[in-house]
Amino acid sequence: MKVSLKWLKRYVDLDETPEELAASLTLLGFEVDDMETTGVPQLENVVVGEVLQRDQHPDADKLGVCRVDCGPEAGEKSIVCGASNYKVGDRVVVALPGAELPGGFKIKPSKLRGVPSDGMMCGASEIGAGNDNSGLLILEDRPETGTPINKVLTDSDTVFNLEVTPNRPDCLSHIGIARELAAWYRRDIKYPEVNDIPAxxxxxxxxxxxxxxxxxxxxxxxxxxxxxxxxxxxxxxxxxxxxxxxxxxxxxxxxxxxxxxxxxxxxxxxxxxxxxxxxxxxxxxxxxxxxxxxxxxxxxxxxxxxxxxxxxxxxxxxxxxxxxxxxxxxxxxxxxxxxxxxxxxxxxxxxxxxxxxxxxxxxxxxxxxxxxxxxxxxxxxxxxxxxxxxxxxxxxxxxxxxxxTEPVSETEIKITPEWVRKKSGFDISNEEIREAWELLDMKVSVDSEGEWTVSVPSYRGDLFRPVDLLEEVLRIYGTDKIPGGAVRATATTASDSPITQFNRKCSSYLIGQNFAETVTYTLRSAEEQRRWAGHVSAEELALLNPISEDQTQLRHSLLPGMLEVLHLNQSRKTGANRFFETGRVFRELNGKIVEMVAVAFLECNAGTERTWKEKSYDDFYAAKERVKTLASYAGIDLGKFKIREVSENEGAWQEGHSAAYEEPKAGFFVRVGLMSLPRIKEMDIQGEVFGGIFCYLPERLREPKRIKFKPFSLFPASSRDLAIVVDQSEPAEEVVRTLNKIASKAAKGFEVENVSAFDIYEGTGVPEGKKSIAISMSFRALDRTLKDKEVNKAFETIQSNVREKSPYSIRD
Incomplete structure (x- = not known):
């Protein structure tokens, strides 16, 4: 907001320099962005003078030697002048020794061609009163000699560009700012009188x-x-x-x-x-x-x-x-x-x-x-x-x-001076406290028990708590006067928040995997949300008061913003094709829109660099293992949850090449795999993009279990293979999970070290609609070499339990 100093002086007497006023406004809480001075600035030792005598300079044809009356205080001065547009009797502007004119030009006694000159007679441009540099500024109104020039040329003004905080609408006016300065300088405020309204x-x-x-x-x-x-x-x-x-x-x-x-x-x-x-x-x-x-x-x-x-x-x-x-x-x-x-x-x-x-x-x-x-x-x-x-x-x-009628806008606040002193942290008298409030047009009354009631004027709607009144006392008392004290900081051993720790672990891991971090906007466009999350989600996440047309929705995922970063890097041919981001996303969970902690990554397999050796890129399985690692930092073992193939209505992902983990009760959401090829093509991104995203409710984020050292065996492992016939739609990971549970119960006195799928077969010998998954199981004991007899016994128990206690059959 622009505030004119000349305008302010209508309401409060201000003799301070613009710089002093700017410092005071800052202490009052109004930041001065800049100041602009127009007309004649404040000039010291620049007064009205009258030319009493004018003689020719003895050694210069274009110079005159003048005797000038500069008023009762300065007296008569001898001044050498080169102008020619004046005559004896004219009233002119005289800069006396000690004056500093605009541009930093300082006036001091000097000699011009051997003749002493005790000041300078000035033109309009030399004192900032205009651009006329043709001669001296003649004061036609003939003000009194010795009068400071700023009292004669009053068109000068300084305009302050102030930052007024949103809670102070009362100061969005010249009277509002004048009230503040009147309180600061302990002066009266002069409201314009309105007494000529006709009866x-x-x-x-x-x-x-x-x-x-x-x-x-x-x-x-x-x-x-x-x-x-x-x-x-x-x-x-x-x-x-x-x-x-x-x-x-x-x-x-x-x-x-x-x-x-x-x-x-x-x-x-x-x-x-x-x-x-x-x-x-x-x-x-x-x-x-x-x-x-x-x-x-x-x-x-x-x-x-x-x-x-x-x-x-x-x-x-x-x-x-x-x-x-x-x-x-x-x-x-x-x-x-x-x-x-x-x-x-x-x-x-x-x-x-x-x-x-x-x-x-x-x-x-x-x-x-x-x-x-x-x-x-x-x-x-x-x-x-x-x-x-x-x-x-x-x-x-x-x-x-x-x-x-006028809405109720006046407030009364109960407070005691003891409370003010306690909260301010230094000793301030009752008189100073009361004076600060009364200077700000507040009325103070004291009851018989010593409690004060402060009546707040209607224009101060920002004051409604005792702490608000405390701030006003400190403002008017002067924050620059608060006595210094020793800084006492209590050390803390508290750890960073779980969210900060989670983000740090994810960032460290992905940077170590050669991913570059991105930071994109949390607010996205409605078109992007509809394209990637659907119309329903776009409506649910729409803002009531968007700040711009391209930032109207809360983001549903981190990946669309990262894809824009990928497209930009491809267009610039930077060679960067692996990105990750940590941040917040907003999703529907259990019928409510919730804010979730999220981490996402992507990699594009379009080779933009010319190289002699073909590079390897992520595939679905590499991306899946990576998202499992990220989930583990939140204390989640995705291996314990069912995985499913994404459906065709999840438009962000390519059906048949992407998978999902989700558990509403556990409060997490995972998508991983190949991103939708049509959508990638729409964005003019070259190549295929594999990615993953892990989202988790922040209130359920927990510290993962500390990894403890486990002794390793010095003895060899013993392995057995088993072919399991399952439905074609059954995920191999689900089969491995089930076999791992069965094998762990069957092994007595030794451990199941590993259960993994190593082959999938469909065709002759396998019923239609079924597939055969070859499973390898590895057993090992910590203290001995396993004997075939005990391994075979466990293996037979496993086969029996598969037939009797699982939906699978064993391929002969």
Missing amino acids: ESDRVSGADVFQGVEVSAEEDCPLYLASVIKGVKIGPSPKWLQEALSSIGLRPINNVVDVTNFVLHECGNPMHAFDARDIAGGKIIVRNAGEGEAMTTLDGEERKLSSRMLVISDEEKALAVAGVMGGQNSEVKNDTTDLVLEVAYFRPSTIRWVSKKLALSTDSSYRFERGVDPLSLRYASERAISLILETAGGKLCTNGVKVG
Whole structure:
């Protein structure tokens, strides 16, 4: 927000330099992004002088030697000057020794061609008063000699560009900032007086141009004020008003519009003036827009509205988007004579939603969506009426309207000074505490038990807890005055959170596997979500208030963003084709949308490098083992869960080449394998992409079991093979899991070291719809060499249990 120093001085006496004010504003909590000085800057030792005598320089034809009266304090000075546009008796600008002019030019006693010169007479460009460098600046108004030049040339100004935090809408105005500086410097605040509003008996009837206000959306518009002014004359604003608006970057338009803009930036109250003849039926209606209703706003854009948006309308059409921008169909024009002035309070959340939805942010919406003081509406309305009557003439009418009541906005907070001292950590007196609050326009009362009640003004809606009042004490007392103390930090032995540890382990593992880490946006586009996750998921994950059109949904998976990274690297021919990412995804689980911890990886087998040796790439089995390793870092052994083939309706994965693990009760989700070839082709990615993703509910993330040393056997293993006939649809991994359980129970006194599938056969000798899986089982004892007799006995038990206790049969 831009704040003019010259404008601020209307409300509080400020003698400090712009740099000092910038430092004070920063300490008050308002960061000064930059300062811009216009006109004559603050200049020390630069005064008004009068030329008393002018002689020719003895050694230079173009120089004159002048005797100049510089006022009672400086006296007369002898100054050598090269200008020729002045004469004896002229009042001029004199920079005395010790002055520093713009550009860092310092004035000191000197000699010019052997003649002493005790200062310098200045032109306009030399003091920053313009670009004229043709001669001296002659002061035609003949101010008193010795007067500091800044009291004569008062057009100079400094404009601060401030960062005002969202919780301080009261400071989105010059009066708001002036209140803060008045409290900081312990000075009085001077509110503009409004004492020239005509009495009711001096007003005229406006019934012929305005019939009243109807509010049908009371929840969104609790208070609406309308005033009628007849007989105004539209024209340019007075110079002071134009200069005030121009100083903060606003373009003057006409006297009425300029007044509404001035009051907005003076008081922080947005308002709008309607041309009364454009209000059909003479009646203003505050209502919700019709679904699809259109109107053209002042910026020339046609806006499509929804039923959730609030509009100001007449009996036929919408006149303005409430709290955001007026319409072209009722703006003040050069021939406008009758006005309806609107000042209202709108619910902040409504204006915030409308502004975001229309992608339209204005000075009005910026203030309304943060909260305007409802008790300030009457004053702001009268201030605007007063200025309109002053600058545009006209008569105030008797049919002004107030609809609704002011929402409750004043707060009382109980607190004690002892609590303030305890929380602040240093000794501060009761008087200093009370002074800080009273300087900020708060009223303090003390009961018989020593408890204080602080009444917060209506414009400070950010103060509602004792700790808020503590912050105000520290601000006004001065954070720079807080005494220093020893820093005491308690050491902690707590470990990082389980999520941080999980992400670190996954990253370390995948980086070691030559994967490059990516970081992509959590918010994705609706089109991407529909393509990769389906329409239902896209709707479920849609944001109510997206920040941009390409970031409207929470992401369903990490992989689409990583595929974009892969495509970018392929197009740049970087050679990078292995990527991973850790982050959060959002999925439906047990009927609810949940946030899950996720890690994903992918590898593309399109060779982009010319090499003498063919490179090897991941296949399904390599990707599956990799995702098992990642799951183990969350304490999950995927080998204990059933695996299934992905179905054709899971569009992100290629059917027949991808698999899924999922266990809602355990709170995890896994997909692994070949990614959809049509989708990969749509993205113009060359080659096949194998990948995997592991998602887990963060509240169920647990520390994996610590790996303990297990003695290894020095004796040889004994192995047996077995052919199992199963359904063609049965996963080999499920068969291995079942055989491992059966073998572990059958082995007595030794261990089943390994059970694995090494061959799959379909054809002659195997029934139709079945397949034969060859299983190898390895046995080993820790303390001896196994004998064939004990291994055969265990093997026979295994075969018996397979026939009797499993759905499988043994191939003879």
